[in-house]
Amino acid sequence: MERLLEIKNLKTSFFTHVGEVKAVRGVSFHLDKGEALGIVGESGSGKSITMMSVMRLLADNGKIVDGEIWFNGRDLVKLSENEMQKIRGNEIGMIFQDPMTSLNPVLTIGDQLTEPLLKHKKMPKDKAIERAIEMLRLVGIPSPEKRIKQYPHEFSGGMRQRVMIAMALINEPKLLIADEPTTALDVTIQAQILELMKELKQKINTSIILITHDLGVVADVCNRINVMYGGLIVETGRTTDIFYNPKHPYTWGRLRSVPNPKTLVKERLKPIDGQPPDLLKPPAGCPFAPRCDYAMRVCMTHMPPLFEVGEQHKAACWLNHPDAPKVEAPVGRRHV
Amino acid sequence: MLNYIIKRLVASIVTLWVIATATFFLMHAIPGGPFDTEKPLPPQIKANLEEKFGLNKPLSEQYMMYMKNLLKGDLGPSLKYEGRTVNDIIAYSFPTSAKLGIVTVICSLLLGTYLGVTAALNQGKWQDQLVMVIATLGVTVPSFVLATFLIYVFAVKLSLLPAIGFEGPEYYVMPVMALGGYSLSFIARLTRSSLLDVIRQDYIRTAKAKGLSRNTVIYKHALRNALIPIVTYLGPLTAGILTGSFVIEKIFGIPGLGREFVTGIYNRDYSMIMGLTVFDSFLLITFNFIVDILYAIIDPRIKLEA
Numbered sequence: 271m272e273r274l275l276e277i278k279n280l281k282t283s284f285f286t287h288v289g290e291v292k293a294v295r296g297v298s299f300h301l302d303k304g305e306a307l308g309i310v311g312e313s314g315s316g317k318s319i320t321m322m323s324v325m326r327l328l329a330d331n332g333k334i335v336d337g338e339i340w341f342n343g344r345d346l347v348k349l350s351e352n353e354m355q356k357i358r359g360n361e362i363g364m365i366f367q368d369p370m371t372s373l374n375p376v377l378t379i380g381d382q383l384t385e386p387l388l389k390h391k392k393m394p395k396d397k398a399i400e401r402a403i404e405m406l407r408l409v410g411i412p413s414p415e416k417r418i419k420q421y422p423h424e425f426s427g428g429m430r431q432r433v434m435i436a437m438a439l440i441n442e443p444k445l446l447i448a449d450e451p452t453t454a455l456d457v458t459i460q461a462q463i464l465e466l467m468k469e470l471k472q473k474i475n476t477s478i479i480l481i482t483h484d485l486g487v488v489a490d491v492c493n494r495i496n497v498m499y500g501g502l503i504v505e506t507g508r509t510t511d512i513f514y515n516p517k518h519p520y521t522w523g524r525l526r527s528v529p530n531p532k533t534l535v536k537e538r539l540k541p542i543d544g545q546p547p548d549l550l551k552p553p554a555g556c557p558f559a560p561r562c563d564y565a566m567r568v569c570m571t572h573m574p575p576l577f578e579v580g581e582q583h584k585a586a587c588w589l590n591h592p593d594a595p596k597v598e599a600p601v602g603r604r605h606v
Numbered sequence: 607m608l609n610y611i612i613k614r615l616v617a618s619i620v621t622l623w624v625i626a627t628a629t630f631f632l633m634h635a636i637p638g639g640p641f642d643t644e645k646p647l648p649p650q651i652k653a654n655l656e657e658k659f660g661l662n663k664p665l666s667e668q669y670m671m672y673m674k675n676l677l678k679g680d681l682g683p684s685l686k687y688e689g690r691t692v693n694d695i696i697a698y699s700f701p702t703s704a705k706l707g708i709v710t711v712i713c714s715l716l717l718g719t720y721l722g723v724t725a726a727l728n729q730g731k732w733q734d735q736l737v738m739v740i741a742t743l744g745v746t747v748p749s750f751v752l753a754t755f756l757i758y759v760f761a762v763k764l765s766l767l768p769a770i771g772f773e774g775p776e777y778y779v780m781p782v783m784a785l786g787g788y789s790l791s792f793i794a795r796l797t798r799s800s801l802l803d804v805i806r807q808d809y810i811r812t813a814k815a816k817g818l819s820r821n822t823v824i825y826k827h828a829l830r831n832a833l834i835p836i837v838t839y840l841g842p843l844t845a846g847i848l849t850g851s852f853v854i855e856k857i858f859g860i861p862g863l864g865r866e867f868v869t870g871i872y873n874r875d876y877s878m879i880m881g882l883t884v885f886d887s888f889l890l891i892t893f894n895f896i897v898d899i900l901y902a903i904i905d906p907r908i909k910l911e912a
Binding site for chain 2: 325327354355357358359360363364366368372374375376377385386389390421423434437
């Protein structure tokens with residue numbers, strides 16, 4: 271398969287008055303054309319910052335310190351702001367977490383929806399409106415001819431997220447980045463939005479990177495999953511690997527905190543105790559070690575490399591070292 | 607919409623009536639009258655004058671009379687300027703104040719917004735600090751100090767601008783600067799803080815993610831949202847500036863409405879005080895009404911409901 275995106279050793283930091291916050295500390299992964307990749311992690315794990323680095327939309331005090339972001343044959347890190355503007359909304363579309371605040375309240379839906387067409391495709395206004403109406407119909411908004419003249423406050427949350435999706439996909443980008451697209455929505459609406467994304471991925475032939483803290487969401491949509499923790503990828507693999515054969519204690523912890531309707535056994539969800547690492551002073555060893563039930567002495571002092579644990583499946587945990595004690599995963603296969 | 611306008615109209619009339627009534631009685635409660643001068647008038651002449659203007663009648667009767675005339679739009683004769691009515695005086699002086707005021711409002715709005723945007727977009731950098739210094743000075747330095755300073759520099763030292771009078775464009779420069787210094791600074795500060803708030807909103811990130819240029823993001827997406835507090839300030843500001851400033855008019859020798867108000871008060875020129883207060887209030891109410899309509903135009907979430 272053809273590579274669409276390849277990130278090599280990305281490091282992104284925020285320079286604050288208390289010091290450098292190392293939000294992303296050396297992340298490498300790739301995405302093939304037509305693939306859907308999930309990035310899972312908790313708040314502060316660096317998952318959103320990784321993708322904001324790809325869009326080059328970091329806050330003013332944020333900076334890509336090191337690394338390469340190859341997209342469609344070009345290193346985005348080296349592009350000028352003007353060149354990036356030609357990529358954003360055109361080759362890469364992005365949707366965000368909160369549809370209630372992500373649309374401009376004082377501009378009509380039509381105004382906002384046609385902007386990428388007017389900007390990138392230099393389409394005449396009437397053509398752009400036609401296309402916008404078509405796109406609204408595609409994302410399942412009834413009577414789009416009427417709705418296009420309305421303002422965001424006249425739409426419900428789910429409808430606004432549909433508008434956001436229409437807007438991100440209107441130029442048929444090669445890549446859609448969805449940053450927690452369903453987090454702010456009701457569960458029933460979540461399912462609809464995910465279904466819509468899957469459907470449009472086929473129709474528009476785009477690749478998707480789905481950022482979420484919710485494993486249930488990625489299971490449904492993604493082929494592969496990156497699990498992030500403390501600014502690093504701690505486990506990566508096909509969706510089946512991550513769910514049925516996880517190799518990192520953090521992934522175990524995450525899976526144990528998701529209710530599983532298949533088990534029928536009544537069991538308490540187990541939270542992961544402790545706090546995520548302070549990225550102002552990142553630990554020398556594994557960032558998860560202080561919260562890990564299986565931590566060994568080496569974990570505190572030495573950063574584990576990404577051990578190859580299967581085809582396309584890697585985990586950054588010393589337990590995967592040939593000399594490590596064998597530990598039975600508390601989740602995974604037994605849930606099958 | 608029509609309902610809303612009618613309701614506002616009724617409320618405005620009530621407000622005007624309350625203001626007129628309160629001013630009428632307060633004014634008469636101040637000791638002295640229009641015909642008490644340093645050298646007292648002979649009692650007979652004073653009585654005749656009071657007879658002529660109806661000042662010898664009981665207060666309630668005077669009030670009823672005044673209100674009746676006010677309903678007809680008649681603000682009465684001036685008690686000090688012989689043979690001139692308050693309507694005449696407003697018609698003569700207001701255009702001068704209004705011309706100066708409109709230029710001032712437009713200048714301080716445009717420049718203030720520009721400075722505010724510049725400061726916000728360069729937060730923490732030297733542009734921001736410069737604007738904040740200007741804005742702080744503008745808010746704290748009184749207009750008469752600024753006016754005197756301007757006259758000293760531009761008229762006395764450099765002989766570039768006329769110090770007194772109001773005849774051509776060059777006569778506007780210094781009064782506009784002195785009069786607009788405060789509002790410009792206030793608008794600059796307001797724009798800065800409002801825009802700083804807006805550019806951190808999610809929809810600005812969305813606009814950037816669409817690949818829009820920085821200017822489109824700022825001027826199309828951010829500024830319109832940031833304008834709401836500025837528009838709020840604009841109503842009372844416009845009304846205040848249009849009716850003239852006593853200090854500025856006095857310093858630059860401009861025949862405007864501001865000084866009529868002040869002289870009217872210490873002359874106890876009852877009809878003048880009443881007329882100008884009512885006129886002032888009328889302007890203020892009108893501009894606030896315009897501002898409310900502007901809200902609804904700028905922000906579609908605001909509905910004008912009766």
